[in-house]
Amino acid sequence: MNVTAKNGALAQSVALVGCGWFGFALAKQLVHEGYRVTGCKRSVDELSELTTAGIEAYSLQLGSDALSAPDAKALAGLFQTDYLVVNIPPRLKRGNAAYVEELQQLIALTQGWQYQQIVFISTTGVYPAQDKLMTEADAVAESSDSQILLDAEALFQAQTNACIVRFAGLVGPNRHPGRFLAGKTDVSGANISVNLVHLDDCVRAVSTIIAATRSGLSVAPIYNLCAPLHPTKSEFYQAAAQSLGLVAPEFNQQSMPSKVIQADAIVTDLGFRYQYASPLDMLAAC
Numbered sequence: 001m002n003v004t005a006k007n008g009a010l011a012q013s014v015a016l017v018g019c020g021w022f023g024f025a026l027a028k029q030l031v032h033e034g035y036r037v038t039g040c041k042r043s044v045d046e047l048s049e050l051t052t053a054g055i056e057a058y059s060l061q062l063g064s065d066a067l068s069a070p071d072a073k074a075l076a077g078l079f080q081t082d083y084l085v086v087n088i089p090p091r092l093k094r095g096n097a098a099y100v101e102e103l104q105q106l107i108a109l110t111q112g113w114q115y116q117q118i119v120f121i122s123t124t125g126v127y128p129a130q131d132k133l134m135t136e137a138d139a140v141a142e143s144s145d146s147q148i149l150l151d152a153e154a155l156f157q158a159q160t161n162a163c164i165v166r167f168a169g170l171v172g173p174n175r176h177p178g179r180f181l182a183g184k185t186d187v188s189g190a191n192i193s194v195n196l197v198h199l200d201d202c203v204r205a206v207s208t209i210i211a212a213t214r215s216g217l218s219v220a221p222i223y224n225l226c227a228p229l230h231p232t233k234s235e236f237y238q239a240a241a242q243s244l245g246l247v248a249p250e251f252n253q254q255s256m257p258s259k260v261i262q263a264d265a266i267v268t269d270l271g272f273r274y275q276y277a278s279p280l281d282m283l284a285a286c
Contacts, residue, residue, distance in 0.1 A: 011036045012214065015079055017060065017106060018087035019050055022121070022170065026085065026203045027055050033207065038078045062088075062102040072109050079110045083210050087121040090152065092145045100151045107155060117213040119206055120156040122166045124195060124224060125149055129257045136166070136222040136265060153222075163209055163219050168226035168261050171279075172199025176286040178240035181249035190234035190251035195226050195261040196279040198286075205272055212270045219270070224263035229278035236279050243283045 013036040016027045023039070030037045031054040039050050040060035050057035058078040060070055086106065090099045126139040126149045141147040156162045171177050177196070181187060205225050212219055231239075238248040266272045276282045 012083070013038065013081035014083040014085060014210065015039070015081040016055075016085045016087065017078075018089070018121075019055070020087070020089070021172075021175070022199060022202055023085070023087040024050070024053070025172075025199055026087075026206055028053050029203050029207060030210075031055060035210075036081075038081060040078055062105050063098050064101075070105070070109055072111055075109055076111075080113055082116050083119070083213070084110070084115045084117075085119045085121070085206060086156070090123075090149060092125075092148065097148065099148055100155065103152050103155050107159070115161060117210060117219065118156060118159050118162040119209055120153065120162060120164045121206075122149060122153050122164050124166045124168045124226065124261050126153070126166065127259055127261065130259055131257050133260050133262050134224075135262050136220070136224055157221065161213075162221065164222045165206065165209070166222065166224050167202055168195040168197045168224070168263070170199060170202065171196055171282055171286050173286060175199075176240070176244060176283075177237065177279075178242075178244040178246060178283070178286075180240070181237045182241040182244070182246035183249065185250040187233075187237075187249050187251045188254040189256035189258075190232060190253075191255045192233040192258045193230035193260045194233055194236045194279050195230060195259070196282065197226050197263075198276040198282045200285070201225065201227070201274050201276055204275065205266060208266070208270050208272045217270060220265060223266040223269075224261050225266065226261040226263035227274055227276055227279055227282070228264065229280075230260050231278065231280055239280060240283055 016039040019039040027037050027039050038056040040058045042061050044059045047057035127134040128140045128142040141150050153164050234251045241248045
């Protein structure tokens with residue numbers, strides 16, 4: 001399917017690998033902005049939701065547990081676009097050490113297609129738990145999980161025109177943080193700085209990166225994405241629980257290392273502005 005821009009030319013196109021909670025929200029926004037958008041889900045049964053939203057839908061299963069091996073020729077329509085956004089959650093809590101292999105398989109499926117920009121969605125989980133302001137240069141493999149995340153990033157750092165976007169903790173509609181600690185007692189780390197970002201800011205940030213590339217602006221290889229204000233864990237999660245009418249958590253006096261994610265490079269470079277400057281501002285929009 002070809003999409004025509006207002007000036008009569010063919011619209012620029014974006015492939016979105018991973019149309020889950022964030023990916024689907026981004027895909028719908030890009031369609032609204034006039035891009036031709038292709039996207040994929042693991043299950044064929046879920047494709048109709050994408051199609052209804054104006055997204056060219058494909059089924060894609062990666063990894064050794066796939067029901068069938070992906071067919072590169074059949075998926076050419078998915079991947080042969082101007083831009084590629086890769087949003088595949090690592091699922092590290094499930095012990096998914098196959099994450100890097102899945103991403104290698106994905107890159108092979110693009111068959112060397114040259115993109116104007118590749119955006120790989122990563123996480124601030126690459127930063128160590130230290131009392132420090134963390135910039136994009138401070139990632140350290142302090143655990144097996146962070147090593148997997150950095151290995152995944154390295155695959156895309158080796159690609160031409162790639163930008164890695166490291167999301168802080170993600171909240172938004174249907175993901176309210178107030179339930180996370182509600183009613184709990186003797187919780188440690190009251191002093192920890194909260195590093196969160198709202199879904200809407202994530203969508204706008206990736207859209208901004210693509211638009212910047214179209215405009216010829218220089219895009220950095222890595223951007224953090226996190227609200228610029230950082231309330232303490234006790235302040236935030238007590239307010240979050242109370243905003244839902246739940247019992248606020250009770251904290252003990254045990255302090256813990258408190259890293260702070262600095263995420264203003266995208267502001268300086270691309271003129272991006274956070275809609276939600278503080279996690280406390282996000283509570284009414286979750």
